[in-house]
Amino acid sequence: MTVAGLKHYAGEVICNMENREQMNIVIVGHVDHGKSTVIGRLLADTGSLPEGKLESVKEYCRKNSRPFEYAFLLDALKDEQAQGITIDTARCFFKTNKRDYIIIDAPGHIEFLKNMVTGASRAEAALLVIDANEGIKENSKRHGHIVSMLGIKQVVVLVNKMDLVDFDRDVFNSITEEFTEFLNKININPINFIPISAFNGDNVAEKSCETPWYDGHTVLMQLDSFANRKEDIQLPFRMPVQDIYKFTEENDHRRIVAGTILSGTIKAGDEVVFLPSKKKSVINSIEGFNVNSAEKAGVGQAIGVTLKTQIYIKSGELMVRADEIQPVLSSRFRVNIFWVGKFPLIKNKDYKLKIGTSRITVKLAEILNIIDAAELNINTYKDQVERHDVAECILETVKPIAFDPISHMELTGRFVIVDNYEISGGGIILESVSDKGSTLHHNIGKSEFFWEKGLVSSNMREDLYGHKAKFVVLTSGNEEYEQSIHKIGKELEFKLFKSNYTTYYLGIASHTSDSSDRDSQIRQIGELAILFADAGHIFITSVFNLDDYEAEKLKLLNQTHEIKIVNIGESPFDSFVPDADINYSDIGGVVDSLCELIKNYNKNGVEELWDRSITRN
Incomplete structure (x- = not known):
């Protein structure tokens, strides 16, 4: 196939995918446990490879007296990418009758984790690959920790290379029992364990006659059963308040609340709530720059609204509809953060947290665990977060803020941390955490001074x-x-x-x-x-x-x-x-x-x- 033809093919795939439902997934596994083979097999069995690519790789292996591996398909795509052909091997595409899938990956753990933890990429499901012959390795557990820290709830374990253990049911059950126990300890409830041979295709796209004792889904059936995230327009309305504009000329008494809609829709007559102040009003009109008032507005639009009841609000508040699911209000929350600051993230130091249009003082209250992004070493005893560390921790703001957990909504669950006027970290909010005592009492108590007083009472x-x-x-x-x-x-x-x-x-x-x-x-x-x-x-x-x-x-x-x-x-x-x-x-x-x-x-x-x-x- 010519370079031009391949480019045309890639363009067609991308164009077709734009009109179909998409789901992002991540596939992780220990070295040589068959992750690349699984990906290559998914690409081949779903007809998602460039025309003739499978045949050309097999022919290359025959001529060079090398056994064919489906993992070679990824290497071949990388070679073509190096020649200037626009195929992104960090985002492999394959498709089923139901939807299109994007496998999120990246060259190097640091880049991958940075993108995932900061929300630049988002996976709805994860496939963990384990070699049935070698069993559960330390790296398998590390990848489990990563999936847990990323907050991915739809997790399936692929027990690969079952052909090397003669499709032994006892081996499969032993791995299932042991790894389930481990995953449960790190707050993962796996949806399924699937016995597969990615090389032979057993239980990948088709049910295998080698596993009559297994009556569950194939890999593709399991993927199609996953729930996908809602489109932004289907989500509850969220608009961070950017500014409030007042007019004084020509008897114009309007106060326009301006911002960009992150999700959902709004229309005149809707009751809205501003958080964290909890002030309420009703939308009187929806304004735009140099255009007539609109009746409604949706995702991505930069708008201004006027309110029927004039209330005092400040930039940084989050405007939501009163009749929809409300964001969380909390001053303590569990997060995953990727740290890139020049200096470590340390406890009890004041930082600035930016979420939406809000900016507020925040402290690192507690470190739950840390993964070194370069080596994937897990540490639960460190007392600070170093550069390129991924940390699961508890952050505490000086007063409650409005947010949505990342599992509910992405755009209002992401944040960045500023240290000395530089963005030093980014992350996602997993959930609100109850106060250990009053946050207010805690913050005030730390600033008490003990003065030597005089004799005058x-x-x-x-x-x-x-x-x-x-x-x-x-x-x-x-x-x-x-x-x-x-x-x-x-x-x-x-x-x-x-x-x-x-x-x-x-x-x-x-x-x-x-x-x-x-x-x-x-x-x-x-x-x-x-x-x-x-x-x-x-x-x-x-x-x-x-x-x-x-x-x-x-x-x-x-x-x-x-x-x-x-x-x-x-x-x-x-x-x-x-x-x-x-x-x-x-x-x-x-x-x-x-x-x-x-x-x-x-x-x-x-x-x-x-x-x-x-x-x-």
């Missing part, structure tokens, strides 16, 4: 100043009050100061570059509050759109002092209950209400005053 300061120390936090979920709460805090400080209260105001800027900066500022303001409260002051801060996690964090940081969280107008909280709610009228009115609250409390010591809602018209 809090009671002595209270007697001198004539009031109790207190930490007052002002917040609001109304976007139009974003600047007002800062003005209220300043006016409150001034009015209390004029009334001989020892007070100090310090607010948090509303706009920070990412959630990591925001979390750092929340911690800093909480720690400053401890110092001011120790000094007997009424410390006032204003934090726009405080969420449940941030409020709880401030409460925990200041649990030895009085802290009062006051919401003004619409509440930003999901379930957290503030100490007081004040309806906004004007700045002066709100300041008067707050002063009344503080003065009455300090005069009477009546805690109940903080538990009632105050409305000032």
Whole structure:
């Protein structure tokens, strides 16, 4: 066959495959256990080789007095690739009546594992090849670990070279029993064990008369029985929020939430939820650049949406439909990560995790096991992840994030880790992990300082100043009050100061570059509050759109002092209950209400005053 003809054939195969269902599979096995022979046999028996290729390889072997091996077919394809013919031996294709298959492989374990663990490639099923004559080798177990770490659930074991043991049923059963026990220990439940001879074709494409005792599927039948992943458009709707645009000219009051749809579809009238804030609204319109509004949108489209109810959300949130399966919200999760950083990944160091459009501080909490990608050595005792290691570990973020486990959805289950402004690792999220105690308590506990205090007690300061120390936090979920709460805090400080209260105001800027900066500022303001409260002051801060996690964090940081969280107008909280709610009228009115609250409390010591809602018209 000419080079041009082969190129034309390859093009036809690819073109035809684009119109049919595809499934990615991975085939792994110990050296000389027959993995390449299995692949060659699948290509030959399904008619997926270039025309005349099988015959030409057999003729070459005859002329050179070499026994023919189906593995030679892969070598021949590699030779043609070296001559410039576009056949990718790292992605072999074969087809059945049901679907087309792509065998994901790569030259070298490092490249293969990097692609698989970072999500650049994704396999829906795995075939593990074991030599019936040699039995289970250490490398067989290593490959089992790899399949487990990749999160592949559809696993079938091919017990190859059964002809070398005379198709002995006892040999097959012994391998099945031993390897099943091992796989179960690493969280793999194999779907089937198939006795085959890849060289002779037994139980590959056709049932073999050599194994009357086996009544299960052939390899091809088993592959066709696998469940394939859904197309992105069939999956639940997911759109990471890229930005929020506001318009002020020509009386245009729209707020457009912009992003690119990763999966599913959305239409006007759909109720949506933004995560992790859990805020809800309804799609009013779907906008595009320089085009008319659309009724619906789907996968891959970069869109903007307007909402019927104006809510305050931030870039980095994940927009989902309320009537579909929701993502997971968690701050601890089990992951597989491929590390390429200049420095090792170590425990208890702050890194940046990027998932979707979100960026958040993350720590390595626990290492479960590590595979050296070059040597496939498995280590469960290392305390850091080196360059080119694949690690199964537990990561912990400073607050919950929204994600889908990789087994459910790919695009919202992938992440990268940034260290010193460089992408140093990538990986996939396998599942949420329950907290070992409160993550919030854990994070705060690690930052406690032990100071040497002076001789002046809090009671002595209270007697001198004539009031109790207190930490007052002002917040609001109304976007139009974003600047007002800062003005209220300043006016409150001034009015209390004029009334001989020892007070100090310090607010948090509303706009920070990412959630990591925001979390750092929340911690800093909480720690400053401890110092001011120790000094007997009424410390006032204003934090726009405080969420449940941030409020709880401030409460925990200041649990030895009085802290009062006051919401003004619409509440930003999901379930957290503030100490007081004040309806906004004007700045002066709100300041008067707050002063009344503080003065009455300090005069009477009546805690109940903080538990009632105050409305000032």
